[in-house]
């Protein structure tokens with residue numbers, strides 16, 4: 193996925209700014225974890241004069257600024273750094289390399305790594321046991337569907353981690369926030385289910401509309 197698919201900008205009713213309070217609240221509740229990771233695990237002595245922080249999967253709206261404020265607040269607490277600079281804006285997929293080798297001191301990624309680089313191909317193959325019947329998620333789907341997502345996810349995480357392993361400076365720190373499911377719970381208990389079901393139904397309706405209008409026009 194070389195292209196970027198940004199969230200809706202501006203501050204209208206459909207903008208990410210007006211529709212990301214859940215992410216903001218979850219990031220706020222992880223602030224003390226973030227601060228203690230920076231205080232306890234980041235090795236600032238080993239960083240060069242330039243201190244670089246990247247937010248992978250940042251979006252329009254205030255969430256990135258709040259996250260950066262929290263990170264800089266914790267850094268200031270740790271060693272009173274006031275002079276920091278950042279690398280230029282990067283717009284490409286975080287599943288590949290984005291930054292020079294050993295150039296980042298802090299890598300932060302919130303509510304972004306749950307998005308796969310692509311839907312597993314077999315989900316759309318009617319002859320595959322992993323055929324997902326036009327649905328967009330694995331909740332309540334056959335086991336093979338969940339497995340196909342899981343395999344794709346493992347590949348994507350491998351690529352992400354391999355790229356970040358190159359980019360993280362010695363003594364640096366990576367902070368990841370992402371929705372998950374406690375061990376031992378069922379896919380149907382995923383906390384994102386209530387959001388994805390209406391989304392799936394809207395997307396299916398839109399696809400049906402397009403198909404209908406094409407049939408009418410042809």
Ligand SMILES: C[S@@+](CC[C@H](N)C(=O)[O-])C[C@H]1O[C@@H](n2cnc3c(N)ncnc32)[C@H](O)[C@@H]1O
Nearest residue numbers: 197198215249250251255285286302303304307
């Ligand atoms: C739900 S938003 C999260 C925004 C922000 N981090 C927050 O916490 O509010 C997910 C973001 O991840 C980005 N994203 C998803 N997959 C990506 C990829 N492979 N490479 C770069 N960005 C990606 C999307 O464009 C979007 O901006």
